[in-house]
Amino acid sequence: MVPSVFVSHGAPTLPLDECPARTFLKGLGATLPRPSAVLAVSAHWETETPTVNLVSVNDTIHDFSGFPDALYEMRYPAHGSRALVTRTQQVLAEAGFKLEVDEARGLDHGAWVPLMLMYPEADVPVVQLSVQSDLGPEYHMKLGAALAPLRSEDVLVLGTGGFVHNLWSRDRGRIDGPEPPWVPEFSDWVHAAITHGRTADLVRYLKLAPHAALAHPEEEHFLPLFVALGAGGVAAKPERLHESTTFGTLRMDAYAFT
Ligand code: ZN
Numbered sequence: 119m120v121p122s123v124f125v126s127h128g129a130p131t132l133p134l135d136e137c138p139a140r141t142f143l144k145g146l147g148a149t150l151p152r153p154s155a156v157l158a159v160s161a162h163w164e165t166e167t168p169t170v171n172l173v174s175v176n177d178t179i180h181d182f183s184g185f186p187d188a189l190y191e192m193r194y195p196a197h198g199s200r201a202l203v204t205r206t207q208q209v210l211a212e213a214g215f216k217l218e219v220d221e222a223r224g225l226d227h228g229a230w231v232p233l234m235l236m237y238p239e240a241d242v243p244v245v246q247l248s249v250q251s252d253l254g255p256e257y258h259m260k261l262g263a264a265l266a267p268l269r270s271e272d273v274l275v276l277g278t279g280g281f282v283h284n285l286w287s288r289d290r291g292r293i294d295g296p297e298p299p300w301v302p303e304f305s306d307w308v309h310a311a312i313t314h315g316r317t318a319d320l321v322r323y324l325k326l327a328p329h330a331a332l333a334h335p336e337e338e339h340f341l342p343l344f345v346a347l348g349a350g351g352v353a354a355k356p357e358r359l360h361e362s363t364t365f366g367t368l369r370m371d372a373y374a375f376t
Pocket of ligand 1: 128
C-alpha cells in the first residue's frame with residue numbers, strides 16, 4: 119500500500135535553490151512505492167467545496183510574482199487522470215462529501231514544485247484536490263480519511279503545504295537564515311503529537327501548540343498535513359521523512375503515514 123505523504127514546498131524558488139529540502143525531495147520519489155497516480159492536495163487551491171481538476175495534460179500555473187525568469191519557464195506537463203477523478207468522486211461520496219470538477223485548471227506551484235523534484239520525468243498522472251481553508255483541521259482529517267481507500271489502489275495521496283509557514287517574519291534574503299526559537303518549539307510540539315498519535319490534540323493545535331499563531335498566521339498551508347494524516351488511517355505508523363528550515367520561518371518537514 120502506498121503511504122500518504124505530507125511535504126512542505128517552501129518558497130517557489132525551491133527547484134532553483136540548493137538546500138537540504140530540495141535534496142530530500144529529489145530523492146523522495148525513488149524511496150516510495152511507484153504510484154499509478156498522485157492526488158495532490160495543495161494549500162494553493164482554496165475553494166468552498168472540495169474540487170478536483172479533470173484535464174488531459176496539466177498546465178503549469180505560475181501563481182507567484184517577483185521571482186527569477188527561470189522559474190516562469192518551468193513546465194510540468196503531467197497527465198491528468200479521469201479514472202482517479204472518478205474514484206475520488208466515489209470515495210468522497212461514500213463519506214458524504216460533495217465533489218466539484220474543474221475541467222480547466224492545471225497544477226499550482228504547491229503541486230508542481232515538489233512533484234518536479236520527486237518525479238522529474240512528469241510521467242505519473244496528477245490530479246489536484248482543493249482545500250477548504252475556513253473548515254479547519256478536523257474537517258481535513260475527515261476528508262483525508264475518506265481518501266484512504268485510494269492508497270490500496272496505488273494512488274499517492276500527497277498533502278503539500280508548509281510545516282511552519284510565516285512569510286511576514288522570514289529572512290527573505292537568506293535561505294539558510296537562522297530560525298527564531300519559536301519555530302523549533304512549535305515544530306517539536308507537533309512532531310511529538312504526530313509521533314504519539316495524539317490526533318485530538320493536533321486538531322486543536324491553534325489552542326494547544328506553542329506559538330501556533332506565529333507558525334501559521336493563516337491556516338491553509340497546515341491543512342494538507344491533516345489530509346495526509348487522515349488518509350493514513352487511525353492505525354497509521356507516522357514517520358518523519360525530513361526536517362529542515364529555509365528563510366528562518368519556513369519549516370520544510372515531511373511525513374509519511376503508512
Ligand atoms: Zn505555498
